[in-house]
Amino acid sequence: MIGITGTTGGVGSAAVRHLLARGRRDVVALARRPDAVPAAPGLSARRADYDGPDTLREAMRGLDTLVMVSSDGLAETMERHHRNVIGAAAEAGVGHLVYTSILDIEPGTRFYYAPGHQATETLLDASGIPHCKARTSVFADFFADTWLGAALASGVLDLPLGEGAVSLVAREDVGRGIAAAALAGAEGVVRLTGPEALTGERIAAAAARATGRPLRFAPVTDADYRARLLSEGEPGWLVEAYATMFGAVRDGRFAAAPGDVERLTGTPPASFERYLEGHRVHSGE
Secondary structure, X not given: OEEEEOOOOHXXXXXXXXXXXXXXXXXXXXXXXXXXXXXXXXXXXXXXXXXXXXXXXXHOXXXXXXXXXXOOOOHHHHHHHHHHXXXXXXXXXOOEEEEEEEOOOOOOOOOOOHHHHHHHHHHHHHHOOOEEEEEEOOEHXXXXXXXXXXHHHHOEEOOOOOOOEEOOEOHHHHHHHHHHHXXXXXXXXXXXXXXXXXXXXXXXXXXXXXXXXXXXXXXXXXXXXXHHHHHOOOXXXXXXXXXXXXXXXXXXXXXXXXXXXXXXXXXXXXXXXXHHHOOOOOOOO
């Protein structure tokens, strides 16, 4: 049996779809609300709460492989969730684990979430569970939903990207990649990225072509961006998460491309422009 956490989210649900499409009929969706998991032939659902170690151990009973989709929110919450999942997987005797980590994992990073992912990778290495670290770039979906709509409404993509580039990758491609890694029993590190790294100017140009709406890139400073978020009432931890992510982009830490999606799945990842062509971006108008 193959279990997947986070199955009500974009990455986890994509992994489920691709496992089922590959003919697996022993897929287990692990979710805090199993009733929210859409029914499908070959799919069962079990309750699993990242903050409930007992529910995790019970949900993982009998699993051969676990796909562990990373948590989010406060950094300390994410790290606690990951400790709980890995501990439960070890106790349940899971034989193989695929974990969604991040590209910006090397020492010296300033990214808010990097220490949590570093700690999780260290826990995996010490767990005794054969595992694959699927290091992902910034999600194209997340970027579009969080920043692109407002930019299209104003005509300006004003973010602190500097001259950095980022290999935006669709959650669908990440789900496809981790499903393939689970089926192959992959171990070690794989990189799940978009096909190319895009600067702010190229992101704006791709969005303009895909949507038919004018958009230009206007870089802003880190200080101005932080001040803008605070003025909009964003909590301090989220300001830090967003600002340090863009700092990592400026440092080239999310620029790796083309990554391993095509090698794992036989199909190249979607470009950011192609992703946008297939998805409506809400401008807030």
